[in-house]
Amino acid sequence: MKMIGFEKPFKLEEGNLFKVYEQRRPTPENDDILVKVNSISVNPVDTKQRQMEVTQAPRVLGFDAIGTVEAIGPDVTLFSPGDVVFYAGSPNRQGSNATYQLVSEAIVAKAPHNISANEAVSLPLTGITAYETFLDTF
Numbered sequence: 001m002k003m004i005g006f007e008k009p010f011k012l013e014e015g016n017l018f019k020v021y022e023q024r025r026p027t028p029e030n031d032d033i034l035v036k037v038n039s040i041s042v043n044p045v046d047t048k049q050r051q052m053e054v055t056q057a058p059r060v061l062g063f064d065a066i067g068t069v070e071a072i073g074p075d076v077t078l079f080s081p082g083d084v085v086f087y088a089g090s091p092n093r094q095g096s097n098a099t100y101q102l103v104s105e106a107i108v109a110k111a112p113h114n115i116s117a118n119e120a121v122s123l124p125l126t127g128i129t130a131y132e133t134f135l136d137t138f
Contacts, residue, residue, distance in 0.1 A: 001025045003098035005058030009051050021058050028073040031105040035067040035085060039121045040096045049091060062095030063088045066111050066121040076105045086111040088124035 003021045010017045028034045041064040049061055066086040069079050079085060087108045089095055094102070111120050 001099040003058065003060045003094070005060040005094075005097070006050065006054070007057040007059070008054055011051060019058065021060075025100050026102050028071050028076070028102060030073045031075040032073040032102045033069055033076060033079055033085070033105055033108055034071040035065065035087075035101050035103060035108075036070045037065050037067040037096050037098060037101055039066050039117045040064060041121045041125075043125050045091075045125065046095075049095075060094040060097050062097035062101075063091075064121050064124045065089065065096035065101060066117045067101070070100065072105075078105055079108065079110075084111045084117075085109065086120050086124055088128055 001023055003023060004018050005021055006017050006019065008017070026034060040062050043063055045063060046061045049059075064086070066084070069081050069083040069085055071081060072079060085108045087103055089101065089103055090107065111117070
């Protein structure tokens with residue numbers, strides 16, 4: 001599979017340090033879902049993550065994604081291969097700027113059918129932010 005990542009923190013003023021990497025497609029374990037990524041969005045958190053220490057190179061950014069479930073771990077109960085899902089990923093795992101991504105079943109939802117994939121992929125992280133702001137404010 002292909003991934004777009006980087007090996008050390010950088011600011012855009014330093015130039016484009018993103019590279020394309022090849023890696024074997026991961027196998028889901030436990031409650032993981034392997035998603036074939038169809039569309040992603042970019043959020044301010046990607047800029048912050050790009051400037052943080054890289055603990056495992058390459059670091060692959062990307063939180064929001066929509067895609068098709070390719071495979072599931074043995075503990076997955078809510079999704080099946082072929083399901084179209086969307087999610088806001090985790091900063092503790094490789095991101096969605098890749099052909100495939102492993103994500104925990106706990107942070108995945110079935111994608112809405114009444115909007116396009118490009119519209120749906122813009123919702124997860126911004127929706128969580130709005131929801132948390134509403135709860136913390138009111």
